[in-house]
Amino acid sequence: MSQPERRRHFLKAGSIAAAAGLVGNWMRSDAAAQAPARTSHPPVRDEYDGFSRFKPSRGNDPDSDYYLGKMIPGFRSTADGPAPLEAPDLERLPWKMVRGAKEFHLVPMAVEREFLPGYKMNVYGFNGSMPGPTIEVTQGDRVRIVVTNELPEQTTTHWHGFELPVQYDGSETLTQNPIEPGASFVYEFDVHEEGTYFYHSHVPMQEAFGSVGWFIVHPKKVFDPPVDRDFGLIFQNFFIDSNQNIADSWQMDWNWHTINGRSGPYTTPLVVKHGERVRVRIMDFSPMQHHPVHLHGHTFWVTGHEGARIPKSAWVPRNTELIGIAQATDFEFIANNPGDWMFHCHMVHHMMNHMTRQVGPRIRQDSSVDSYLANLASRPAVDAVRTDPGFATPGYPQEMKSMKMPEAMMKTIWNRREVQGMRATWPMSVMGLMTTLRVLPDDLYHRVMETDAEIPPGSIFEEIVNRFGNPADYQPAKMGGMPGMKM
Ligand SMILES: [Cu+2]
Numbered sequence: 145m146s147q148p149e150r151r152r153h154f155l156k157a158g159s160i161a162a163a164a165g166l167v168g169n170w171m172r173s174d175a176a177a178q179a180p181a182r183t184s185h186p187p188v189r190d191e192y193d194g195f196s197r198f199k200p201s202r203g204n205d206p207d208s209d210y211y212l213g214k215m216i217p218g219f220r221s222t223a224d225g226p227a228p229l230e231a232p233d234l235e236r237l238p239w240k241m242v243r244g245a246k247e248f249h250l251v252p253m254a255v256e257r258e259f260l261p262g263y264k265m266n267v268y269g270f271n272g273s274m275p276g277p278t279i280e281v282t283q284g285d286r287v288r289i290v291v292t293n294e295l296p297e298q299t300t301t302h303w304h305g306f307e308l309p310v311q312y313d314g315s316e317t318l319t320q321n322p323i324e325p326g327a328s329f330v331y332e333f334d335v336h337e338e339g340t341y342f343y344h345s346h347v348p349m350q351e352a353f354g355s356v357g358w359f360i361v362h363p364k365k366v367f368d369p370p371v372d373r374d375f376g377l378i379f380q381n382f383f384i385d386s387n388q389n390i391a392d393s394w395q396m397d398w399n400w401h402t403i404n405g406r407s408g409p410y411t412t413p414l415v416v417k418h419g420e421r422v423r424v425r426i427m428d429f430s431p432m433q434h435h436p437v438h439l440h441g442h443t444f445w446v447t448g449h450e451g452a453r454i455p456k457s458a459w460v461p462r463n464t465e466l467i468g469i470a471q472a473t474d475f476e477f478i479a480n481n482p483g484d485w486m487f488h489c490h491m492v493h494h495m496m497n498h499m500t501r502q503v504g505p506r507i508r509q510d511s512s513v514d515s516y517l518a519n520l521a522s523r524p525a526v527d528a529v530r531t532d533p534g535f536a537t538p539g540y541p542q543e544m545k546s547m548k549m550p551e552a553m554m555k556t557i558w559n560r561r562e563v564q565g566m567r568a569t570w571p572m573s574v575m576g577l578m579t580t581l582r583v584l585p586d587d588l589y590h591r592v593m594e595t596d597a598e599i600p601p602g603s604i605f606e607e608i609v610n611r612f613g614n615p616a617d618y619q620p621a622k623m624g625g626m627p628g629m630k631m
Contacts, residue, residue: 165493187580213478217369218421231376232412239276253294261556269352276357298322308333339452352393372420381430408578409571427472435489489577565604
């Protein structure tokens, strides 16, 4: 059993009684059942200078601390300490206190990472994972990181952004000798800073191969207002030829794109409760590409780059933020708009997987674009079963076709708690550097994340439309005519 399966199995026994009760509520259509229940949160003020945490709103006075939810407190109290980082699909690196330092063991190694179900790619990572496991400490900690090289070649590990004694900086040959295969090197330093950092190999080709991981430092004094949820997403690009499963780090082009080591639609949605204060930390560890990261349905504040939260007077409201290579950006928003929202890099080639198989000539060989433009009725037919006829300039139309999504792949994509109740067709549009932000009222959050109730595709989304949208204009998902898609 995978970890999510074990969790579902474990939860099943305890949730049968609760689920039976929920089904009753679920089927009712009276006003009381429709009202969002917020019983699991302590009471908070819903309105601040015209900004409601439970209504999408541009707010009122732009000079107000509460404009666009800027300083709207979360449900979490500062006394609870900082929210732990959630990096979907990545583990946290355990530590033990040894001689006054938090001691971590990090192992650079070759890793097989399943970008999509059935697409197992050979890359470099740490401790069996690409990206590596998250190091999470508190400002003021002393850390000792024992790095044992299990790569077939020399390496060093760099602690990106830290102000530390130079002999621990991990710059190969500049500050230390390379760590030979099988050998270890011990890094030890005090962590003065706070914020969003990461570690990576300092050998360029190893970086291009994926050797990176989060190094998150929580501030000693919790920021006010604290966030309820704290997510970390690492964006990466690879070139992996159509008949290969080994990344080619010499290429100047990139056809596979991952967030925390998975490509959409296998990226795991960020699921939050309606009204929560959410921080997302995004880091671009692509070899050669910047990413304009765009969130639908919300306006977020850019609250920091690399280090800790910057003064609120310097926060900038955005819908899209360009994140450069090796840069980390933090943003915060109030999840005040229920729904399943696209959250993605806006570069079109980054919104697809393995695009060499998906567009243009491979499915429309021998079709002339010119003749189509001269006569729009003569649209060339799509041949989705044609196999790799070669490269030519893509023609019209430009709709992506023939991404193979066999039944086993679809089952794996759907067999995750976080996607339950999304529209049946959602996997067709969430690809490459794309994921989803799900903002759910408390009762629906409970149903998706904390019970093992049967949740039909589309049911949670439809319920949100019923409560917050206009059900008369809602279009249920059409399941016919999608190539390769069997559900
Ligand atoms: Cu991009």
